Amino acid sequence: MTDTPELLRPHAEQVYAEELARLAAVDDRPRPPSWLLSPWAVVTYLMGGTLADKTVISPKYVGSSRLMEVAVATLATDRALLLLGVPGTAKSWVSEHLAAAISGDSTLLVQGTAGTAEEALRYGWNYARLLAEGPSEAALVPSPVMVAMRTGAIARIEEVTRVPADVADGLITVLSEKTLPVPELGTEIQARRGFNVIATANDRDRGVNDMSSALRRRFNTVVLPLPATVREEVEIVTRRVADLGKALDLPAPGDAVDEIRRVVTIFRELRSGSTDDGRTAVKVPSGTLSTAEAISVVTGGLALAAHFGDGRLRAGDVAAGIVGSVVKDPVADRAVWNEYLETVVRHRDGWKDFYRAARDAG
Structure with missing residues (x-):
């Protein structure tokens, strides 16, 4: 390169x-x-x-x-x-x-x-x-x-x-x-x-x-279809964020895989109307929640981590970006997002930090 x-x-x-x-x-x-x-x-x-x-x-x-x-x-x-x-x-x-x-x-x-x-x-x-x-x-x-x-x-x-x-x-x-x-x-x-x-x-x-x-x-x-699997989409987001980060002097996303996977998982579930395990149906917001938007959310989170944190991407750094991507309609999408938070995110193991950050961002 x-x-x-x-x-x-x-x-x-x-x-x-x-x-x-x-x-x-x-x-x-x-x-x-x-x-x-x-x-x-x-x-x-x-x-x-x-x-x-x-x-x-x-x-x-x-x-x-x-x-x-x-x-x-x-x-x-x-x-x-x-x-x-x-x-x-x-x-x-x-x-x-x-x-x-x-x-x-x-x-x-x-x-x-x-x-x-x-x-x-x-x-x-x-x-x-x-x-x-x-x-x-x-x-x-x-x-x-x-x-x-x-x-x-x-x-x-x-x-x-x-x-x-x-x-x-x-x-x-x-x-x-x-x-x-x-x-x-x-x-x-x-x-x-x-x-x-x-x-x-x-x-x-x-x-x-x-x-x-x-x-x-x-x-x-x-x-051209959307990425078929979470793993495939995480790989795409990680690669593109790394390329963008070099141009913007942001931290490498190497230690951010967990947060990238979380962003991708949320976007995929809200796009499909179902959790990854297929057990819970969720409402679909009005936006597309594309891979490109996931890249933008993670890049913005890295900028927050670099300039206002310790350089490590955390749940609080991506929460506001996710809320902004999901809630395009302040009434209908807000209801969809709040329901997703309470029925899925709140009860998911290891997601308590994101739940709190998302509630604060909302």
């Missing part, structure tokens, strides 16, 4: 430059046009492993390797890739690392919002030059998608269902014909081999735009 202490959030290709370089050096398998690594090496980069030269590749995704194989195989064809899932299932994380491993550049990114304009997906204009010179190549401002088409790289579109439907449909020609018409110049941009698109979408958000059937047909969809 490359050391980039001056950057708060380095790109994946910066953080893992050494791993990518070692993979490229030993990778003797066929590579699709413009790809820096073979599909096998891309999956190895994502899932982790030990190379023939004993280099250890750290896992970036904890879950089904088959899902990653399907995603990578899709990008090796002319089909675009849609990563679909509930919040916190690592859609953006996987998208970034796929682009980093395939193109060496994860920055060709369009962040989808309700205000995303057509120019963000196609092209815009430098209006000063446009008024002075008229339409010209020099006045054209390419979008990340256009840059990816010209260079044979991967473009990323985050939260594609937040983009207005008529704007998103501007991608149909790009994905089906692999061209981007520029009628103002009487020309078009034709995609180089290696170009493709990764889009992500959240299937639980309300008030967002449905993708048209014509656009959806241009994508192969891979659904």
Whole structure:
């Protein structure tokens, strides 16, 4: 892992430059046009492993390797890739690392919002030059998608269902014909081999735009599930908190596994509506309580422990963050949380400290 202490959030290709370089050096398998690594090496980069030269590749995704194989195989064809899932299932994380491993550049990114304009997906204009010179190549401002088409790289579109439907449909020609018409110049941009698109979408958000059937047909969809087990989710949270902690100069979460497991257990039980042993039904709050939120709660707890405690993560450091994540609706969610505290947490062995801290935080 490359050391980039001056950057708060380095790109994946910066953080893992050494791993990518070692993979490229030993990778003797066929590579699709413009790809820096073979599909096998891309999956190895994502899932982790030990190379023939004993280099250890750290896992970036904890879950089904088959899902990653399907995603990578899709990008090796002319089909675009849609990563679909509930919040916190690592859609953006996987998208970034796929682009980093395939193109060496994860920055060709369009962040989808309700205000995303057509120019963000196609092209815009430098209006000063446009008024002075008229339409010209020099006045054209390419979008990340256009840059990816010209260079044979991967473009990323985050939260594609937040983009207005008529704007998103501007991608149909790009994905089906692999061209981007520029009628103002009487020309078009034709995609180089290696170009493709990764889009992500959240299937639980309300008030967002449905993708048209014509656009959806241009994508192969891979659904990223929530972690299957407590152990798997604890591993994900621990790894991500460690990465974030280095950038924020927070204590390493090595001695925080018990508290991480407690946060993960609470989130999983409230998500599923049942305790882990299946003996007690619990009400489900309005929030998603995703793995990403668990990472945020633990990171915030480590900050409290580092700056206002002895550096060791304790129940009191995570209690307020958990309450804030669970109680989105001050009436309904408050009732759900209080009931969970009294029927589950209060009677659980070894959880008295958390029960008291949670009651104080509430």
